[in-house]
Amino acid sequence: MELTKQQVKITKGIAILFMLLLHLFCTKTYEGVFTPIIMIGQVPLVYYLALFGDCCVPIYCFCSGYGLFISYTKDEKTYNQHNLKRILKLYINFWIVLVLFVVLLGPIMGRGNSYPGDWKTFVLTATGLEAAYNGAWWFFTTYIILTIFSPITNKIVKRFNPILIVGISFVIYFIAYLQRIKGVLVVDNVLLSWLIRQIALWGTSQFAFIIGSLFAHYKIYSKIATRVKKINHKNLIGTMIILSMIVAHGIVETMFVAPFTGIVFIVVFNMMEHPKWLDKVLNYVGIHSTNMWLIHMFFYMIYFKELIFSPKNSVLIFIWLVGLCIASSSVINFIYKYILIWTIDRHEEPIEKVF
Numbered sequence: 001m002e003l004t005k006q007q008v009k010i011t012k013g014i015a016i017l018f019m020l021l022l023h024l025f026c027t028k029t030y031e032g033v034f035t036p037i038i039m040i041g042q043v044p045l046v047y048y049l050a051l052f053g054d055c056c057v058p059i060y061c062f063c064s065g066y067g068l069f070i071s072y073t074k075d076e077k078t079y080n081q082h083n084l085k086r087i088l089k090l091y092i093n094f095w096i097v098l099v100l101f102v103v104l105l106g107p108i109m110g111r112g113n114s115y116p117g118d119w120k121t122f123v124l125t126a127t128g129l130e131a132a133y134n135g136a137w138w139f140f141t142t143y144i145i146l147t148i149f150s151p152i153t154n155k156i157v158k159r160f161n162p163i164l165i166v167g168i169s170f171v172i173y174f175i176a177y178l179q180r181i182k183g184v185l186v187v188d189n190v191l192l193s194w195l196i197r198q199i200a201l202w203g204t205s206q207f208a209f210i211i212g213s214l215f216a217h218y219k220i221y222s223k224i225a226t227r228v229k230k231i232n233h234k235n236l237i238g239t240m241i242i243l244s245m246i247v248a249h250g251i252v253e254t255m256f257v258a259p260f261t262g263i264v265f266i267v268v269f270n271m272m273e274h275p276k277w278l279d280k281v282l283n284y285v286g287i288h289s290t291n292m293w294l295i296h297m298f299f300y301m302i303y304f305k306e307l308i309f310s311p312k313n314s315v316l317i318f319i320w321l322v323g324l325c326i327a328s329s330s331v332i333n334f335i336y337k338y339i340l341i342w343t344i345d346r347h348e349e350p351i352e353k354v355f
Contacts, residue, residue: 176203
């Protein structure tokens with residue numbers, strides 16, 4: 001009764017939809033941008049739905065920690081080799097997006113001075129050291145760090161008391177959150193400043209990642225599922241829990257709660273029974289989720305803001321952005337597939353992408 005690969009992919013599909021919702025509508029200054037459908041006082045309802053979407057990265061980090069731990073336990077000897085291939089494939093995917101949306105599209109859109117701009121910026125971004133062209137790319141480096149050090153975190157999960165691990169991980173999360181949001185430690189040195197930022201980003205991501213590893217190691221999801229199986233009206237109860245979290249997060253608007261709402265959402269949503277069409281749609285979105293993460297800001301913020309928000313209706317704007325991202329992702333995946341054929345063994349099992 002553990003989470004299946006399809007459930008994980010569906011969950012990643014939800015995570016990327018949450019990300020798009022968060023980036024599009026998590027603002028109270030909507031005048032002239034979009035027309036709200038439902039208002040709660042002076043605030044659009046979609047704002048609160050978008051605010052809940054800040055759990056998108058913790059959801060993915062949980063899924064990554066969960067999946068990487070299972071891979072680790074299956075074959076520790078080849079784990080590092082597979083990790084390197086996973087990272088290489090992510091870089092290839094990233095470079096395709098970089099060429100298409102920065103090197104080619106930037107000058108075409110009259111933005112060549114910034115996209116790609118100077119060589120230093122381009123090289124630092126291509127290596128993953130900076131996220132100069134797209135704010136959502138900050139997670140690229142963080143994911144690589146989490147992946148590279150996952151053998152160590154997996155060994156920690158297997159050897160030490162889970163309560164101690166969660167406690168230390170939470171303390172790291174708390175300190176990193178303060179640094180990331182408040183900027184407590186500020187230095188003039190460029191290299192040291194970059195290092196502090198990366199540690200803060202890793203620190204706010206590792207908590208959900210390690211919780212995912214612990215879930216896999218102790219089969220926590222199975223234990224919960226065994227008990228929930230006997231409960232009637234799971235969908236109704238699950239819906240009420242999710243709605244309660246949305247309301248609670250609307251009252252307490254801090255992003256600090258994102259790992260907790262994200263982890264609860266993963267468990268509750270996957271315990272519920274879904275219509276087959278919904279699973280198929282979310283699974284399809286999950287297939288394109290890495291590319292959607294990498295390119296969505298180019299559409300709604302950088303090159304095509306007016307086009308994306310032209311429908312004015314929030315639902316149509318969201319569907320429009322999703323559709324454009326998936327269409328573009330299909331082109332990217334076509335290129336990605338043939339590059340892999342000529343660069344990496346075509347007979348090996350596919351390795352999951354990031355989102």
